[in-house]
Every structure is written in structure tokens, then in C-alpha cells.
Amino acid sequence: MFILKDSVKSIATLLPSPRLLPDESEAEFQSSVQGLLSELDKPSPLNVALVTQLNECLWWIKRHTVDKELLLHESMAKILCRADTYRDVYDNHLVSAALEGFFAGNASKKDEQWVNDLLKEAKLTVSDLRARGFKDAAKHIKMADELIHRQYQTMRHLQKSIDAVDFKSRLIKRMDLELTTFENNALAIDAKSS
Amino acid sequence: MPSPPKTLTSRRNAQRSTGPTSTEGKLASSRNSRKHGLTVQVDFESSDVYASLKSLLSEEGFSSFMAADIATSLLHYRRVMDAYYDTYTSPEPVNELMRDMSVTDSMPIFREMLSEPDDVRDMAAFFANMQRKEQRKGGPVSRRTVDCHKLIRYQRHAISRLPKAIRPA
Numbered sequence: 257m258f259i260l261k262d263s264v265k266s267i268a269t270l271l272p273s274p275r276l277l278p279d280e281s282e283a284e285f286q287s288s289v290q291g292l293l294s295e296l297d298k299p300s301p302l303n304v305a306l307v308t309q310l311n312e313c314l315w316w317i318k319r320h321t322v323d324k325e326l327l328l329h330e331s332m333a334k335i336l337c338r339a340d341t342y343r344d345v346y347d348n349h350l351v352s353a354a355l356e357g358f359f360a361g362n363a364s365k366k367d368e369q370w371v372n373d374l375l376k377e378a379k380l381t382v383s384d385l386r387a388r389g390f391k392d393a394a395k396h397i398k399m400a401d402e403l404i405h406r407q408y409q410t411m412r413h414l415q416k417s418i419d420a421v422d423f424k425s426r427l428i429k430r431m432d433l434e435l436t437t438f439e440n441n442a443l444a445i446d447a448k449s450s
Numbered sequence: 451m452p453s454p455p456k457t458l459t460s461r462r463n464a465q466r467s468t469g470p471t472s473t474e475g476k477l478a479s480s481r482n483s484r485k486h487g488l489t490v491q492v493d494f495e496s497s498d499v500y501a502s503l504k505s506l507l508s509e510e511g512f513s514s515f516m517a518a519d520i521a522t523s524l525l526h527y528r529r530v531m532d533a534y535y536d537t538y539t540s541p542e543p544v545n546e547l548m549r550d551m552s553v554t555d556s557m558p559i560f561r562e563m564l565s566e567p568d569d570v571r572d573m574a575a576f577f578a579n580m581q582r583k584e585q586r587k588g589g590p591v592s593r594r595t596v597d598c599h600k601l602i603r604y605q606r607h608a609i610s611r612l613p614k615a616i617r618p619a
Binding site: 309333396399 | 535539616
């Protein structure tokens, strides 16, 4: 694995680091940053800071993608609750959680039976429910898409910044080399003349 | 038309209600109805982090002006992203009581509280309206999506400064 020097870490430690959700792993985030850094040749402290921000964007994309599915579940839960006559199931959270398990294929037998009963009550098939849920949640799903798009745009800006830092360091290196060449030439001329 | 003494009294009273006058008062009232706090101007240049960042960037070969610009852009971007995280993790809570209440079932309670039938009707209409608004906002995921969506423009503004600050002349 790519290991960072302490001096290179400095800017990243000075900046407030991206915060993670309670169920997310810090180690996974760091390993993802290391993976991105390994693609850079001798990353500068600023590069490390920029790559960390870029990785945060990737994580936001993941979160908003999960949210898109959750929005659909919320909307489907609302449709089922509206159709249901029992007061005790009039809770979107419970239906939403049950639907999440139902579509992921890991729902308990009780939840599966409950969702099937609700579907029967609402006189809907799973695909009907999904289509209607999508129609109702379209506005919010579009918003989630725009949030994802914003993260892509941000990543493009960060990539540009990383390229600019890289270009600058290459420029300095090139100027150093040219300067050394001039110095060597000058020394050679001095030696010839003497 | 109000009488002259009444007009004078109104003018005198209005001059008393011009909001806070002291610096502390103005600062306190500027935080009224604060949502994400991104419209508040922040003086990064007086912070220690800014000074350390600037010196580190100078060591990296950036000119003092460029280092200052990059440090401000980075801190500004981080501030927006922290506000984004806060908005995402703490959306407006769902008022479950309002969402789930049955206005029809609540009518006897309204009748007990209010004697006039018009008042009961108004009360029922008020609660039905509140319930519609609450239901339109959707669940927690919809709420956080809407709230985060409002921060897009701040994010766009913050990040667009960064490449401009770093770009070599």
C-alpha cells in the first residue's frame, strides 16, 4: 500500500477532515484515499488535501445513490399506507423498512407476509407499486440526481486543481533542470576560456 | 384618516422599533432564523488554521498571494461541505402526530374546546392544512434531499474558486 510521509500529510491534517456517517468506516475511507493517491507520482501536501476532498465527493455520490432507492421506498410506503385501513400500520418508517428488506430479498417472513397483505389490500402488484411510487417520488429523485451531478462537477473542479498543482511542480522541475544545464554550460565555457 | 396626535405617537413608537443598535445586538439578531449559516461572512484570515495553511503552501513554492487565495478557497469549501453534512444528518424532523392524526376523529375534541360551530370548522380546516403541508414534505429522506438541494449553489460557488486560485499564471 502507498504510505504517506508525515510532511505530506500536514495540509490534510490542518483542514477539518470530511465527516462520515455513523455507520461508515473511517478505515474504508482512508483506504480509498490511499488508493487514489497511489495513482499520483509523489503527491504534494496540497495534492493530498485535494484528493481527500475528491474522495469525499465519491462518498457523497454513494450516499445519494442509496437515497434514491430509499426515496422510492418512502413513496411506495406512502401509497401502501394510504390504501391500508388499519391504523396501527399507518407508519411510513415501518413499511419503508419492510419494503427495503422485501426488495433486497432479506426480509423476515413476518415482514414479507405483511408487505404481501398490504399489496393485496391496495390491489397492486409489486411492479405497479414500483411504477406508482416512482411517479410520486419523481420530483425528489430528480433532486437526488442533481445532487449527484453536483458532486461530479465538484470532482471535475478538484481534478483540475490537482492537474494545476501537478503542472506547477513539473514546471518548477523543468526550470530547475534548465537552470542546471545553463550553469553546466557556463562552467564549461569558463573552463574552455581558462 | 388617523388624527395628528395619533400619527405623531405612531412615528415616535416606530422610531423605538428599529431593531438592535449595539454591535452585540446586531450580531445576535443576525443569527435569527439561522439555517445553515453559509450567508454569514467569515473572517478566515484571522484563524490559526489559515496562517498554518498559508505557510505550508508558501513552503510548497506558491507565492504569498496565491497561498493566501488557496488557503481561503480550501477553508471556504470545507465550511460549505461541513454545512452540507450537518444538513444531511439533521433534516427537519417528521411531525408524526400531525402526519398521522385523523381530523375527522378529532372533531369531537374540537367541539368540546370551542363553542361556536364556525370556530370548530376553522380549527378543523387549520389542522387539515397543517397535515397536508406535513405530508407534502415526505419522510426523512425526502426532507434531507430537499434541504441538501438548497445548498447546491453554495457548493458550486465554493469549489469554482479553487482551480482559479491554484492555476499557474
